[in-house]
């Protein structure tokens with residue numbers, strides 16, 4: 001188990017800000033999770049066009065473009081929930097998404113063949129989808145537990161889109177893109 005002293009040490013050595021507000025209830029945690037998702041989705045919206053433009057395979061490019069459009073709706077859904085529940089979504093940066101995008105861009109900037117680049121693009125995109133699936137699964141469950149039916153249903157819609165995207169990327173990789181990269 002992580003001792004409290006070592007957690008404080010971790011926070012100071014990694015320069016992560018210690019949260020000013022105390023989280024006392026599942027409601028507090030729900031709001032924090034929504035802020036994290038909102039930051040993650042907005043970072044993605046900015047990064048997705050450059051990631052999609054690196055795709056050489058037509059079906060991969062189309063899947064990424066479709067998911068960019070879905071991501072716009074996902075941002076709107078989070079805003080709808082925030083409005084309904086009077087939550088301020090600003091002032092938080094999802095550091096995990098910053099890292100996932102940075103790592104994806106780093107891989108794409110390497111000198112690689114088109115085929116390997118497409119496979120790498122799927123690897124990065126699936127990491128991102130898995131992160132989102134974890135976040136939305138948790139947030140949707142919190143919303144259900146708190147009795148927020150509209151929020152739960154909106155979060156489940158997004159979760160379904162993330163899962164569909166992950167499945168589509170997995171199918172592309174396994175049906176021919178990884179084979180072409182060999």
Ligand SMILES: [Fe+2]
Pocket residue numbers: 041071074132162
């Ligand atoms: Fe998303």
Ligand SMILES: [Fe+2]
Pocket residue numbers: 067128129132162165
């Ligand atoms: Fe996604």
